[in-house]
Amino acid sequence: MQSNSMVAGTTQSATPGDGKQMKIPIAKPFFDGSEIPGIERVLKSGWVTQGPAVEQFETSFKNYVGVEHAVAVSNCTTGMHTIWLALGIGKNDEVICPSYSFIASANAVRHAGAEPCFADIDPHTLNLDIASTRNLIEQNYDSSLTNKKTKRKLKAILLVHQIGIPGDIEAFEQLAKEYGIHLVEDAACAIGSEYKSAKIGSSGNLCAFSFHPRKVITTGEGGMVTTGNSALADSLRVYRAHGMSVSDLARHQSASTTFEKYEVVGYNYRMTDMQASLGSSQLLLLESILSKRGEIANQFISAFKEIGGLCTIETPNYCTRWNYQSFPVRLINKTADQRNEMMNHLQEKGITTRRGIPPIHLEPVYEQGLHLKNTEEVSQTSLFLPIYPQLSQNEIDYIIESVKAAYKIVDQS
Numbered sequence: 001m002q003s004n005s006m007v008a009g010t011t012q013s014a015t016p017g018d019g020k021q022m023k024i025p026i027a028k029p030f031f032d033g034s035e036i037p038g039i040e041r042v043l044k045s046g047w048v049t050q051g052p053a054v055e056q057f058e059t060s061f062k063n064y065v066g067v068e069h070a071v072a073v074s075n076c077t078t079g080m081h082t083i084w085l086a087l088g089i090g091k092n093d094e095v096i097c098p099s100y101s102f103i104a105s106a107n108a109v110r111h112a113g114a115e116p117c118f119a120d121i122d123p124h125t126l127n128l129d130i131a132s133t134r135n136l137i138e139q140n141y142d143s144s145l146t147n148k149k150t151k152r153k154l155k156a157i158l159l160v161h162q163i164g165i166p167g168d169i170e171a172f173e174q175l176a177k178e179y180g181i182h183l184v185e186d187a188a189c190a191i192g193s194e195y196k197s198a199k200i201g202s203s204g205n206l207c208a209f210s211f212h213p214r215k216v217i218t219t220g221e222g223g224m225v226t227t228g229n230s231a232l233a234d235s236l237r238v239y240r241a242h243g244m245s246v247s248d249l250a251r252h253q254s255a256s257t258t259f260e261k262y263e264v265v266g267y268n269y270r271m272t273d274m275q276a277s278l279g280s281s282q283l284l285l286l287e288s289i290l291s292k293r294g295e296i297a298n299q300f301i302s303a304f305k306e307i308g309g310l311c312t313i314e315t316p317n318y319c320t321r322w323n324y325q326s327f328p329v330r331l332i333n334k335t336a337d338q339r340n341e342m343m344n345h346l347q348e349k350g351i352t353t354r355r356g357i358p359p360i361h362l363e364p365v366y367e368q369g370l371h372l373k374n375t376e377e378v379s380q381t382s383l384f385l386p387i388y389p390q391l392s393q394n395e396i397d398y399i400i401e402s403v404k405a406a407y408k409i410v411d412q413s
């Protein structure tokens with residue numbers, strides 16, 4: 001890990017006993033100053049929108065992940081919207097997705113004019129449960145995959161690698177194949193995570209990543225879609241840039257005068273060259289960021305083993321690396337109120353936590369009277385702890401001791 005002296009917003013490394021109140025946010029992006037010359041070069045070049053730096057970031061990204069194509073976009077949500085457009089999924093179509101996800105997973109389906117259909121999760125992996133997904137298909141759709149109530153057609157499954165924990169890609173590929181539907185991966189949080197020793201994004205399925213600052217690496221806002229299919233990659237490129245058949249960069253580099261065509265209604269979902277330059281620098285730091293996150297997570301896991309009523313995630317065997325984009329703990333046999341009380345105790349200690357992920361199917365825009373047992377239970381009893389590379393050993397120890405103390409109070413209440 002390089003020096004973090006240039007890290008924006010570095011917290012005070014106060015010890016619990018020195019009289020200063022600790023202030024530990026839930027997340028922090030990691031910058032070390034190595035990004036600045038690249039961004040300066042972009043500014044000096046005069047080409048600041050999608051151009052050579054985006055192309056370079058796409059190349060570095062696809063080489064890192066181990067996939068044929070990477071298409072940079074303005075964020076993961078727009079990336080997923082372009083995925084549905086490229087697959088021709090829209091009005092009168094449905095996509096199965098987890099409710100235990102950030103609302104953007106479902107919103108992007110609606111942006112395309114289709115409707116999300118929610119399946120439950122496996123509470124141990126926080127990811128789409130294969131049995132619940134199969135059950136939803138068998139119960140809700142007829143043999144031509146038409147929804148018996150809505151009359152819309154099932155076209156795809158969206159497997160979200162939630163908080164960077166890989167979903168069971170092969171099992172879902174098999175299920176999607178069985179029904180002749182698409183499998184798409186929402187890897188917003190999963191850069192660097194591995195499924196059976198292969199990086200997330202390398203499956204060749206359409207897969208969307210986010211570079212929002214809550215993620216492991218960031219470009220401020222930004223996203224990337226990976227795929228093994230050249231025709232789909234071409235289509236994503238057209239949709240992200242107004243439906244333009246030839247990119248600005250290709251026209252600029254062409255020796256002869258070249259005119260573009262517009263055959264589809266596209267969007268402006270481009271990443272800028274300034275963001276892409278930052279992304280390329282962040283990729284170089286990724287391995288050290290991942291190993292530091294792993295070290296902190298291991299300390300949390302071994303410390304919380306002592307507390308019987310608090311459980312951490314045990315990753316499934318197929319997960320050969322979890323990037324620890326977030327670190328959840330779950331209170332066993334406790335209520336949402338007790339979880340909230342624990343969050344309040346930690347907040348009083350200056351430690352910011354999050355309640356985890358609110359279920360999409362309970363939000364007013366998606367509410368349809370659905371009950372998803374695991375999704376609701378996990379969501380009510382989990383909390384996410386701060387995890388980022390700049391945490392000092394003092395801060396890690398302080399979080400551990402504060403969690404133990406807060407749990408004790410909640411357990412006795």
Ligand SMILES: Cc1ncc(COP(=O)(O)O)c(C=O)c1O
Binds near residue numbers: 076078160222
């Ligand atoms: C699972 C998931 N999907 C999609 C998104 C949306 O990403 P973005 O903010 O880059 O559009 C997020 C962001 O938090 C996410 O967690």
